[in-house]
Structures are given as C-alpha cells and as structure tokens.
Amino acid sequence: xxxxxxxxxEDFRARLRTWLGTALHRLPPKPSPDDWPGRRAYxxxxxxxxxxxxxxxxxxxxxxxxxxxxxxxxxxxxxxxxGANFVGLLHAGPTIxxxxxxxxxxxxxxPILRGDEIWCQGFSEPDAGSDLASLRTKAVRDGDSYxxxxxxxxxxxxxxxxxxxxxxxxxxxxxxxxGISWLALxxxxxxxxxxxxxxxxxxxxxxxxxxDEVRVPVTHRIGDENDGWRVTMVTLSFERGTAFVGExxxxxxxxxxxxxxxxxxxxxxxxxxxxxLGRLHAEFRALWRxxxxxxxxxxxxxxxxxxxxxVFKLRYSHARQELYDxxxxxxxxxxxxxxxxxxxxxxxxLSYTIAAGTSQIQQNIxxxxxxxxxxxxxxxx
Numbered sequence: 001x002x003x004x005x006x007x008x009x010e011d012f013r014a015r016l017r018t019w020l021g022t023a024l025h026r027l028p029p030k031p032s033p034d035d036w037p038g039r040r041a042y043x044x045x046x047x048x049x050x051x052x053x054x055x056x057x058x059x060x061x062x063x064x065x066x067x068x069x070x071x072x073x074x075x076x077x078x079x080x081x082x083g084a085n086f087v088g089l090l091h092a093g094p095t096i097x098x099x100x101x102x103x104x105x106x107x108x109x110x111p112i113l114r115g116d117e118i119w120c121q122g123f124s125e126p127d128a129g130s131d132l133a134s135l136r137t138k139a140v141r142d143g144d145s146y147x148x149x150x151x152x153x154x155x156x157x158x159x160x161x162x163x164x165x166x167x168x169x170x171x172x173x174x175x176x177x178x179g180i181s182w183l184a185l186x187x188x189x190x191x192x193x194x195x196x197x198x199x200x201x202x203x204x205x206x207x208x209x210x211x212d213e214v215r216v217p218v219t220h221r222i223g224d225e226n227d228g229w230r231v232t233m234v235t236l237s238f239e240r241g242t243a244f245v246g247e248x249x250x251x252x253x254x255x256x257x258x259x260x261x262x263x264x265x266x267x268x269x270x271x272x273x274x275x276x277l278g279r280l281h282a283e284f285r286a287l288w289r290x291x292x293x294x295x296x297x298x299x300x301x302x303x304x305x306x307x308x309x310x311v312f313k314l315r316y317s318h319a320r321q322e323l324y325d326x327x328x329x330x331x332x333x334x335x336x337x338x339x340x341x342x343x344x345x346x347x348x349x350l351s352y353t354i355a356a357g358t359s360q361i362q363q364n365i366x367x368x369x370x371x372x373x374x375x376x377x378x379x380x381x
Contacts, residue, residue: 005065013069019053020077027080033203040160043083047115049099051101052145056113060097062275065196068292075249088112092165095182095235099223108163120161121231122152122185122209132167133176133229137211139168139183141225145215146170146183148191150331151208158194158207161187165235166216171226180228182235184220191215199348248316250325252284254342260322263329276326283319287312 005013018140028047031038052054057068082089096104111117128135137150148168155164164185185192191214196204223231240370250287259277262268290312324346334340 001032005069007067009065012066013073016055016070017077018075019055020073020079023049023053024077024079026217030080030363031226036160036204040084043080043085044115044118045087046080047085047113049080060094060109072249075253077132084118084160085112085115087121087156087161087165088117088163090237091121092119092163092184095165095231096222099182099231103219104184104222117162118160119156119163119165120187120207121156121159121276122158122166123165124154125151126153132168132232133180135167135169135180136170137166137217139181140170141170141218142215144218146187146217146218146221148183148214150209151210153199153206155194155207155209157205157321158209159204160185163187167228167232170228174226176178177229179226180232182223182228182231183216184222185211185214185216189214189216213250213351247320248284248287251289251320254327254345255280255284255323258327260341265330267330273326273329276322280319280323280326283315283322287316287319290315312366 015250026043026049031042033039047056055070058067060163064068089112093109096108108117123132123135125135125137134148137148137152138148139148139162139254146168150168155256158164164181166185168181168183169179170181171174173179187194191212193210193212195208196212197206197208198204199206222228255277259268262270262273267273279331324342327342328346333343
C-alpha cells in the first residue's frame, strides 16, 4: 500500500486547485433543493465546465489516485458535487467504461462527461431490495429487442434522467444470480412511467418506475446475456469503493465547523462532547486512510474497487450518522429547524445504512469474502 503522492500527482493537484480558484466564481446561484429541473441545469453546467477544462474524464480515464485528488480538492474548495450526474458519473459510466464494447463506450461516455445526459439507477424493487438477486422485472427477447415488464423503486434521479441502468431477469429458469442482465434503458421509451417519492427530508430524488412492455434494443445490454449479476458487482464496487470519497472530505469539514459551533455556543467545556468530537475526528481520519488504501488496491488491480469498499461503506454509514447525531446535540432546539443544513443532513444520514447495500449485507460480504467465514445455513440468521 502506497499512501504517498508522486511529484506528478502533486503537480496535478496544484493545477486543479488553481483552476478551481477561478472557475467557482463563474457559477450562478444554486437553485432551490425542490427545483429538480433547475438542479439538473446547475449540475450539468458545472459538468460542462469540468469537461471544457479537461477534468471531466477523471472518473474513469485517470488513475484511481488522480480521482482521489480530484474529489478531495473539489470538496475542499466547496465545488458542486456531482448532484443529478451521480449515477452516470459514479455508477453507470465507470461500469460501461469497464464492461462495455467500444461502440457502447463511444455512445454513452462522452454525453455523460459533457453533462448532456443524466442517468438514474433501476436496481431495487418492492420485493427485491437488500436481496437484489430476487428481482422479478422480466425481459423477454423478441428479435433485436427485449420486451421489459415490471417495476422498480428508489430509482435515483428518475424524474430528470435520460437513461437508466436497469437490471432485468432474462432467464427465469436459471439460478437467480445467473439469469440477470444489465440494460441501458432510454427513459423516454413508450411504456415507462415515473412517480416521484418524497423522502423524510422532503426531497424527491427517488421515484417509483413502472415498465409496461418497454422495448429495449439488445445492443443496449452491457455484458453478456444472463451475466448481469457479475456486471452489477462491478457497478456496486464503484458505488461502495469510490463514490463516497468526496463525502468523507465533506464530513471532516463539517466536523471542524461543528467544533467551532460548540466553542461559539459555550459547549466546548463539556468533556463528553469533546470526547465525541475527538473520536469522530479519529474515525474520519481512519476512513480517509482506508479510502487511500482502497484506491491503492484499485490501482494495483486495474481500476475496479474491491471488497475493501464494503469495509469502508459499513463504517462510513455509521460514522456519518454519529456525526449528525452529535450535530443535533450541539444545535439543541435549532436541530428541529428543517431549514438548517445540518438538520437535513441528519435526516439524510439515516438512509446511509440502507443505500448501496444494507449494513447487514456489507457484514456478510466482509465475513465471507474477506474473513473467509462460512455462509450461514439456509434459513439461519
């Protein structure tokens, strides 16, 4: 494991930092959190700025270490996060780059990088959440197309998306992990219905999606037919391994602001609070080191994050919740104000032990694939 940066990587950091110092002043005001068309326009405009400056392709055409530096510096500078571009840039794009054909990479990657097209994620179903392999949305081959029927839930950014990374069952008779395919679904296809879902924090970033005999060209399949579970593991390794890097930096920044708020509010003399802040400081420093380890391992193995991402995701989910629980203690009654950024972040943090695979799923992955423990007996806990 190499946690140091080369001279070339530090030069890249310096150039990026200089560019951010001027580019951020050209951004328009941020839209309201409820204005999804406005948020899409804002996020895609930022992505276009990155593209024009030569930084848009860092998510898959650069070394993992350069991606780490990019995410660290943009977060430290207060640059916009990927926002509505999240699925395309951090899930679908890297998956297509790793598993797609040359024609598929040429078709889908440039529009993602330019901010021209937004993607959503169609994985979970009402009866297939943590147990994703039990999904029922079916795709029946009909000539050069699949006819897709079923439903999805918690479809991220569906209401503003152009494309969906969609998991379907193409062989109902195969073992459940072996009869799945990964498709790129055009969201304007006839038969697609989207109904936004409102979260605890009031956002509509998720939706239900209903598919009524939707035709998807076979050329939109990433990987071989019925090999979608393996392709999905590539997608999830990116989601768990590198997609949260910027958020670790954001949490460390929030922790510093929280300590400042405790001092300003007269809470710094509380030894229990100071211990909590100190422990969180150690937690996020350790998570940052774990991130560097995962990136180093990813670079050694060709760019796809490994099972170490599950270790990171498991601990990060709980550390984030602890951070915003502490923020609520510091804010006191003000923590009930939904207009406060930390209040919304606290509500959002509750979902992190479910998103990208529940904590229980991550524990199983760590136990079986890292520690080599046997699988529990069928019907057991």
